[in-house]
Amino acid sequence: MKQKAKLQEKVQTLFSAIEEAEKMDEQEHRGLDLPELGESTSLTSEKLEAAVKRLEDKLHEQPKDKPLKKAVRELRKDLLPRLQKYEDQQAVLGDRNSFSKTDPDATFMRMKEDHMLNGQLKPGYNVQIGTENQFIVGYSLHQRPTDTRCLKPHVEKVKAALGRLPGTVIADAGYGGEENYAYLESEQLEALVKYGTYHKEKSKNWQNDISKIDNWDYNDAEDTWTCLAGRMLVFRYESKGKTESGFEIQHRHYRSTSCEGCPLKSCTKAQGNREIKVSLRYMRYKQQVREKLLSEEGYALSVRRMIEPGSVFGQVKSNRSFRRFLLRGLPKVSLEVGWLSLAHNLLKKAAIDQNKMKMEQI
Ligand code: SF4
Numbered sequence: 001m002k003q004k005a006k007l008q009e010k011v012q013t014l015f016s017a018i019e020e021a022e023k024m025d026e027q028e029h030r031g032l033d034l035p036e037l038g039e040s041t042s043l044t045s046e047k048l049e050a051a052v053k054r055l056e057d058k059l060h061e062q063p064k065d066k067p068l069k070k071a072v073r074e075l076r077k078d079l080l081p082r083l084q085k086y087e088d089q090q091a092v093l094g095d096r097n098s099f100s101k102t103d104p105d106a107t108f109m110r111m112k113e114d115h116m117l118n119g120q121l122k123p124g125y126n127v128q129i130g131t132e133n134q135f136i137v138g139y140s141l142h143q144r145p146t147d148t149r150c151l152k153p154h155v156e157k158v159k160a161a162l163g164r165l166p167g168t169v170i171a172d173a174g175y176g177g178e179e180n181y182a183y184l185e186s187e188q189l190e191a192l193v194k195y196g197t198y199h200k201e202k203s204k205n206w207q208n209d210i211s212k213i214d215n216w217d218y219n220d221a222e223d224t225w226t227c228l229a230g231r232m233l234v235f236r237y238e239s240k241g242k243t244e245s246g247f248e249i250q251h252r253h254y255r256s257t258s259c260e261g262c263p264l265k266s267c268t269k270a271q272g273n274r275e276i277k278v279s280l281r282y283m284r285y286k287q288q289v290r291e292k293l294l295s296e297e298g299y300a301l302s303v304r305r306m307i308e309p310g311s312v313f314g315q316v317k318s319n320r321s322f323r324r325f326l327l328r329g330l331p332k333v334s335l336e337v338g339w340l341s342l343a344h345n346l347l348k349k350a351a352i353d354q355n356k357m358k359m360e361q362i
Helices: 003-022 045-061 066-093 150-164 178-186 282-296 296-306 309-319 330-361
Strands: 105-111 123-124 126-132 135-142 168-171 189-191 217-219 225-227 232-242 250-254 275-278
Touching: 003 045, 003 066, 045 066, 045 178, 123 189, 126 309, 135 150, 135 330, 150 168, 150 178, 150 282, 168 296, 178 189, 178 282, 189 282, 232 275, 250 282, 282 296
Parallel strands: 168 189
Antiparallel strands: 105 123, 126 135, 217 225, 225 232, 232 250, 250 275
């Protein structure tokens, strides 16, 4: 929160000015006893409240100290209440970066509906559904706009509600990623989840791109890469990275033995020998997904996915014109989605039964 950081800095500057003024008065640090505020980023309203109280006591002893009086007034009337307000807002925000004033549980997101054509963000919830034969088997609501980090909590909610999980999870590329693949593997779920570059990889541009390591050879036994110029990249060291949710990713770093005089030097803008950073685990997951999606069964399932959740959302939003939640707050909106799912499933079942009866009459 930028405003909070600015305010914390302002308080620090003010305290430094008070301290400076005290020194200039050539008075000893006579018990002004300015509290340790620490780093400006760690300044809390609690610490500031204590500091302001001490300054007020000091002002009682020296009521004619005008600069001190001015500083105390600014702290008490403006800075302290603002810091408290920012802290309250931060508590509501959690790990989000926005919330709506009319529904603090809702987060600002880019919606597909954009009547003004200006990409305006609107408050909403990210609703995830799992379907089978266009029946909703599970749903969950999320306060983040992107889908990637919704997969795990969604699957967990479905598992808690149904007591079991399907054998295969099919989802689009928005849910792909090492963290999700690792989670699905740990739950022994088959992942038919595309990763971000799955479709791009099939393009001629991608396949002819000499800089892409997907077009290079990896020697598992030697743990070396061979680039398109036929030169070898050898392992140097390993580093660890973390995703937003704290999932650890291990990267292996390789460096070319020599890029000197390479006719394909345009493969890198870097000077010297090219270096690459790879997560072998992610590579393995991507290879597994590639193979599954290219298999007959995998292809059939991925085609089926196209008419699963998409058409259910279409039924609810377009055919039944449900475009806005009527309630406010995560628990109530969650309940609303539950009722909608129930209604959708009952209508679907009724339509199937009706069709069956018609067929029997023919
Ligand atoms: S620049 Fe280096 S890594 Fe790139 S193709 Fe040439 S030798 Fe290989």
